[in-house]
Amino acid sequence: MPTVAPVDLDDHCLAVTFLGEVPTFAMASGLVVRLDHGTHRHELHDGLLTATPSWNGKALISGGEDGKVMQLDADGTETELRGPARKWVSAVAPGPQNAVAFSEGKNVTVLLADKTERHFEEARTVEGLAFAPKGLRIAMARYNGVSLAFVNGNAPALDFEWKGAHNQVLFSPDGRFLVTAMQENALHGWKLDGKPGGEQRHMRMTGYPAKVKSLSWSSKGKWLASSGAPSAIVWPFSGKDGPMGKAPLELGQRADTMxxxxxxxxxxxxxxxxxxxxxxxxxxxxxxxxALLRRPGQGPISALAWNKPGRLLAFGSQAGDCGVVDIAG
Structure with a gap:
């Protein structure tokens, strides 16, 4: 039977992760809490907007209303990657070779390991960022689609257009697909393995009763799970055309909650x-x-993360009742 170690943090939990084996909770106030032989509190931001683990999983990268971009290591070391600024940092993304990208309004900055910076500007506000799994390409989600740019060199960005507001973006683990979550209760995707200059292949994933706020790829990229319905909607991506022409799985369906x-x-x-x-x-x-891992609590679950071996699951809620589940009991 799974066992739950509860942690009451009395704040909206935006993100959870394991830094190595250390459960780490990022809260909307700007507080980040590590559970490492006791509770360690880090006041990283005056208002946190976004947080995600680094490419190697050993640090947390965060951005906030104060314009700062911060890195918190597993041992508690705090590093200011970018100091306070007037504009909010609304998205951060970790990349290979220790690259970090962040967006503020229409502008995207990529910080490279050698301290050089690359800057990109879009016509509309950038809502989501993601690095390609191979090579330094950055995807920038915006109104009416995604721009895909090479970090090094001066090649023009590729535009993947689809009408509407795109507020999250993900590459499939094998780099063959690009998927966004939209304002319009839908996902949209593009195949990336077509011929250069060929027609873009679109994937429409619709029918959600609510906005999709959470997405997760299976380890080998065969499946993409999503929120936004009374069950988890899980799209198949194992074929060459992804989910086109295939129905998604609907897992964990409940009648009374989303x-x-x-x-x-x-x-x-x-x-x-x-x-x-x-x-x-x-x-x-x-x-x-x-398998039931946790009974209902005080607020909606807003963050979930497994540790690397997959035995522990950290969770956080909008009400701040957080914790760690040991699925082996």
Whole structure:
């Protein structure tokens, strides 16, 4: 039976991760809490807007209303990657070779490991960022699509157009697909392995009753799980055309509450699903078998993250009731 170690942080939890083996909770106030043989508190921002683990999983990269971009290492070392500024940092993304990207309004900055910077400007506000899994290419989600730019060199950005507001962007782990979450209760995708100059291949994933705020790829990229419905909507991406012409799986369906967060297990085809009433389930892809990891709590689940071996699951909620589940008990 799974065991839960609760942590009450009394604040909206925006992100959770494991820095090595250290559960780390990033709160909307700007507080980041590490559970490392005791509770360690780091006041990183005056208002946190975005936080994500680094490419190697050993640090947390965050941006805030104060314009700062911060890095917090597993041992508690705080590094200011960019000092206070007038504009809010609304998205951050870690990249290979220790690159970090952040956006403020229409502008995107990529900080490289050798301290050089690359700057990109879009016509509209950049809402989401992601690095390609291979090579330093950065995707910038904006109104009416995504721009895909090479960090090095002066090649013009590739534009992937689709009408509407795109506020999150992800590459598939194999780099073959680009997927966005939209304002319009939908996902949109593009195939990236077409011929140069050929027609763009679109993937429309619609039918959600609410906005998709959480997305997670399975470890090998065969599946993409999403929130925004009474069950986790899991799209198949194993074929050459991704989910086109195929129905998604609907896992963990409940009649009275919505899925608010999803996180695929790092090794197995198993997805953790957080709900609007604070419940957390684990559901296996192969047979839809469910395991209750946490009973309903005070607020909607807003963040989920597995540790690397996949034995521990950290969770956070909008009400600040957070914790760590040991699925082996």
């Amino acid at each position: 899925v608010t967060c999803v996180a695929f297990h790092p090794i197995e085809d198993l997805v953790a699903i957080g709900f609007g009433d604070g419940m957390v389930l684990a559901v296996r892809i192969a047979d839809s078998k469910e």
